[in-house]
Amino acid sequence: MQSSLMSMLPLVLMFVVLYFVMIRPQMKKQKEHRAMIEALAKGDEVATVGGMLGKVSKLGEGYLTLEVAPNVEVQIQRSAVVLVLPKGSIK
Known part of the structure; x- marks a missing residue:
């Protein structure tokens, strides 16, 4: 029982590190982008994905x-x- 739990520990630890290094910052960036898009107003000067x-x-x-x-x-x-x-x- 304990050996199977110990063999799962590295997998769980890798997932936790992956969450804090990759997933969480990406979710934060998406949330900021969504807020920026919702706050757009007439007269704002913007840049698009294509560079326009x-x-x-x-x-x-x-x-x-x-x-x-x-x-x-x-x-x-x-x-x-x-x-x-x-x-x-x-200009």
């Missing part, structure tokens, strides 16, 4: 419209936004 920069002109449930140049708008998924830039970053 633009200003949010319209917000929808799952999509948003990004003005990438004067009179040029692109519709993207909200989840494609990676970074909210400081105001005035895009």
Whole structure:
């Protein structure tokens, strides 16, 4: 009985280390990203996954419209936004 318990100990220990090193930080990053996406507002300057920069002109449930140049708008998924830039970053 005790030998089988001792043989399981390294496996359990590896899972605990894996949780604190990989899984927990990833969950924290996802939570921060979700909060950033929910806080998006019209006029925010953002960067997308593809590297496109633009200003949010319209917000929808799952999509948003990004003005990438004067009179040029692109519709993207909200989840494609990676970074909210400081105001005035895009010239």
